[in-house]
Amino acid sequence: MKKSFILATLLLVTGLLTACGSDETNLTFGWWGNPTRNEQTTAVLNLFMEENEGVFVEELQAGWGDYWPMLRTLAPAGDLPDVIQMDWSTLLEFRENDLLVDLTPMFNDGRIRTANIPQTVIEGGRVGGGIYAISAGMNVTAMVYNTTLLTELGLSAPRNITLQQFIDLSREIYALSGVRTNWAFNDPANQMEIHLRAQGVVMLESNGMGGSPANYEEFFEVIALGIAEGWHIRSEDMAGRDGTAQDPLVYPPNMDNPNLRTWNTPVWSNMIVALADNAPAGVELAMTTYPSTNPLVSNFGRASMFLSITTQSDNVDEAAALIDFWLNDERPHRIMMAERGVIPNTQIAEIIYPSLPVLNQVQSEFVSWMGDNSTPVNPPRPEGSAEIIDELVRITELVALEQLSPQQAALDFFNFGNNVLN
Amino acid sequence: MLALYFHRKGDVFLEKAILSEKTAVSFSDKFRKFIMNETTGAVLFAMPFLLGFLLFTIVPMGMSLYYSFTDFNILRAPTFVGLDNYVRMLTDERLFSSMRATFYFAFTSVPLRLLVALLVALMLLKSTKMTGVYRAMYYLPSILGASVAVAVLWRQMFFVTGTVNRLLDVIGLNRDFAWLGDTRTAIWTLILLAAWQFGSAMLIFLSSLKQIPETYYEAARIDGAGKLRIFFKITLPLLTPTIFFNLVMQMINGFLAFTQAFLVTQGGPADTTNFFSLYMFNHAFAWGNAGYAAALAWMMLIMLGTFTGILFLTKRFWVYEGGFS
Numbered sequence: 001m002k003k004s005f006i007l008a009t010l011l012l013v014t015g016l017l018t019a020c021g022s023d024e025t026n027l028t029f030g031w032w033g034n035p036t037r038n039e040q041t042t043a044v045l046n047l048f049m050e051e052n053e054g055v056f057v058e059e060l061q062a063g064w065g066d067y068w069p070m071l072r073t074l075a076p077a078g079d080l081p082d083v084i085q086m087d088w089s090t091l092l093e094f095r096e097n098d099l100l101v102d103l104t105p106m107f108n109d110g111r112i113r114t115a116n117i118p119q120t121v122i123e124g125g126r127v128g129g130g131i132y133a134i135s136a137g138m139n140v141t142a143m144v145y146n147t148t149l150l151t152e153l154g155l156s157a158p159r160n161i162t163l164q165q166f167i168d169l170s171r172e173i174y175a176l177s178g179v180r181t182n183w184a185f186n187d188p189a190n191q192m193e194i195h196l197r198a199q200g201v202v203m204l205e206s207n208g209m210g211g212s213p214a215n216y217e218e219f220f221e222v223i224a225l226g227i228a229e230g231w232h233i234r235s236e237d238m239a240g241r242d243g244t245a246q247d248p249l250v251y252p253p254n255m256d257n258p259n260l261r262t263w264n265t266p267v268w269s270n271m272i273v274a275l276a277d278n279a280p281a282g283v284e285l286a287m288t289t290y291p292s293t294n295p296l297v298s299n300f301g302r303a304s305m306f307l308s309i310t311t312q313s314d315n316v317d318e319a320a321a322l323i324d325f326w327l328n329d330e331r332p333h334r335i336m337m338a339e340r341g342v343i344p345n346t347q348i349a350e351i352i353y354p355s356l357p358v359l360n361q362v363q364s365e366f367v368s369w370m371g372d373n374s375t376p377v378n379p380p381r382p383e384g385s386a387e388i389i390d391e392l393v394r395i396t397e398l399v400a401l402e403q404l405s406p407q408q409a410a411l412d413f414f415n416f417g418n419n420v421l422n
Numbered sequence: 423m424l425a426l427y428f429h430r431k432g433d434v435f436l437e438k439a440i441l442s443e444k445t446a447v448s449f450s451d452k453f454r455k456f457i458m459n460e461t462t463g464a465v466l467f468a469m470p471f472l473l474g475f476l477l478f479t480i481v482p483m484g485m486s487l488y489y490s491f492t493d494f495n496i497l498r499a500p501t502f503v504g505l506d507n508y509v510r511m512l513t514d515e516r517l518f519s520s521m522r523a524t525f526y527f528a529f530t531s532v533p534l535r536l537l538v539a540l541l542v543a544l545m546l547l548k549s550t551k552m553t554g555v556y557r558a559m560y561y562l563p564s565i566l567g568a569s570v571a572v573a574v575l576w577r578q579m580f581f582v583t584g585t586v587n588r589l590l591d592v593i594g595l596n597r598d599f600a601w602l603g604d605t606r607t608a609i610w611t612l613i614l615l616a617a618w619q620f621g622s623a624m625l626i627f628l629s630s631l632k633q634i635p636e637t638y639y640e641a642a643r644i645d646g647a648g649k650l651r652i653f654f655k656i657t658l659p660l661l662t663p664t665i666f667f668n669l670v671m672q673m674i675n676g677f678l679a680f681t682q683a684f685l686v687t688q689g690g691p692a693d694t695t696n697f698f699s700l701y702m703f704n705h706a707f708a709w710g711n712a713g714y715a716a717a718l719a720w721m722m723l724i725m726l727g728t729f730t731g732i733l734f735l736t737k738r739f740w741v742y743e744g745g746f747s
Contacts, residue, residue: 069707076496097497236603240581252583257598387709401692
């Protein structure tokens with residue numbers, strides 16, 4: 001009696017399990033993000049599940065820093081999500097290790113419709129003969145700044161700001177208010193890249209570092225100068241800050257010690273929304289280009305926040321359907337409100353933008369202005385870039401701590417990069 | 423043809439079964455004997471551990487030894503490079519600074535933690551109504567200790583506008599000191615966190631303190647020994663085996679410290695908290711050098727083994743192991 005009861009239960013459970021398995025398609029969607037983005041993404045995925053009965057989308061989410069190690073450990077186990085958010089800096093690495101599916105056939109047979117997406121955006125996901133990622137938001141490097149503070153001080157930050165204008169402005173703001181400047185931190189690779197592009201040099205070439213150590217010096221010199229004169233925020237005061245919420249542009253909210261605050265922060269254009277969410281009451285934000293000795297040459301815009309299908313996906317059709325829904329349906333964008341950057345689908349952008357908050361419109365205007373004031377983006381970063389960029393972060397910190405001279409920093413960084421890339 | 427074959431085979435089987443009824447009984451006897459044997463029992467009961475140990479420790483160790491001789495980025499198949507990874511260590515400056523940070527951390531946080539653990543254990547030795555509550559309370563940080571939440575809390579406490587500076591502000595001291603960003607103090611915030619997690623060492627001290635026979639103390643008191651003298655001449659010598667045990671275990675933990683540095687300081691500022699495990703993690707999972715990371719892991723194993731060996735060698739000079747000489 002007992003035995004047959006156990007047997008019956010077992011049969012029932014197995015039956016239920018197989019029933020679940022056979023009817024439902026499981027997709028996994030992986031992305032990096034912030035609390036706002038996570039909430040929106042969950043809502044979009046729920047909407048997709050409502051539309052597509054029998055498809056269940058599992059979420060895999062992490063912050064930017066943990067996202068890549070997570071994917072790299074999932075990959076050898078064959079557990080990569082079906083659809084992943086992809087970045088321009090890692091696109092080449094994932095493609096070269098055969099982890100991404102070529103989307104071209106899906107564009108051709110209409111599984112992913114691209115009629116309303118500009119060709120330049122689509123080309124942004126190209127590696128060699130295939131297109132392995134499609135942008136879900138357009139971003140450009142942008143220096144977000146506290147326009148309220150600048151107005152109070154009777155100052156302004158022009159677009160295409162030159163390096164000298166930037167240094168003078170920083171000095172003036174510091175002298176008048178004690179508020180400092182952030183040029184070295186966040187992602188110094190972007191600043192370095194801009195700085196090198198102005199000199200016609202690409203930082204990370206597939207066979208080594210571009211240019212010579214001398215090309216890299218001025219970047220570190222600006223930091224050393226700012227620290228010595230006091231207008232650059234100290235490396236010490238950056239430690240322990242928790243992302244956008246505690247960016248010195250917006251945190252601490254009071255001005256008890258203006259030395260802990262900055263008037264600017266070098267970021268990506270889409271981040272103005274999250275920064276504004278965290279800004280103290282009464283502080284308005286605006287954006288301009290990164291300072292450069294030759295802005296029109298160094299500025300670049302690029303497709304970003306890519307979506308890719310991995311080669312480890314068993315449900316490529318459903319994965320393609322998810323991407324198609326994301327790109328071509330208006331409703332996800334009503335939820336996401338261009339948080340990932342300027343909407344690539346021109347038709348949807350036209351419908352959505354008038355109803356979006358003013359900062360999204362500022363962002364959209366800035367990105368399209370940048371289109372006319374920039375040169376093409378550098379080729380995707382080669383494998384080994386992650387290690388080199390981490391070294392740049394460390395060397396930048398050493399310069400800011402006055403433990404390394406700009407000349408030595410340039411030489412050390414150049415040699416380190418060459419060692420890794422060769 | 424085939425059916426005939428099976429038919430025949432079945433017949434033979436049946437015949438055999440009938441013929442060997444006797445032997446079958448003796449077989450089950452044998453099986454019973456085998457299963458009731460002490461050695462078999464021991465092996466069977468140890469099997470869950472043995473299997474786990476083999477599959478999750480020995481096999482991965484073997485694989486990591488192999489990887490340490492390869493160029494491996496986890497995403498592609500490894501390629502054999504011989505001793506390259508080990509040679510690379512000799513010129514890796516960041517490795518040296520990471521070892522310095524790790525040693526500094528282990529050699530300061532472990533003695534500090536043991537000292538705090540011993541003091542608290544001594545205080546909790548007296549039985550009062552509240553002893554149980556206090557013991558639980560002091561153990562609490564150790565339960566929370568390895569958790570992400572505490573590390574995040576720690577970061578917010580020592581952050582430049584964090585709780586610690588606000589408290590300093592109240593008593594009128596410098597309120598904008600960057601504890602986490604200053605190369606002199608960042609590692610001490612982590613040492614403090616480690617010392618605060620003294621719970622498990624404390625419990626071990628407490629239990630062995632209770633095992634010291636009361637008669638020794640009585641005799642000493644009758645002979646007129648003071649409290650300090652009793653502590654140094656009776657308690658401490660009899661506690662040395664426990665101190666030794668705690669020292670070895672905590673040292674190993676100290677050398678493997680990861681979570682605190684990963685979450686609180688990310689190895690900074692200027693690599694002063696870039697602990698060995700963190701450096702290894704970055705090579706393996708962030709920078710695509712899993713082969714080099716495996717070699718680092720083996721060097722760590724050799725280092726830990728040597729260090730523990732040395733500790734064992736010093737044992738006879740200071741650890742009391744029963745009997746009088």
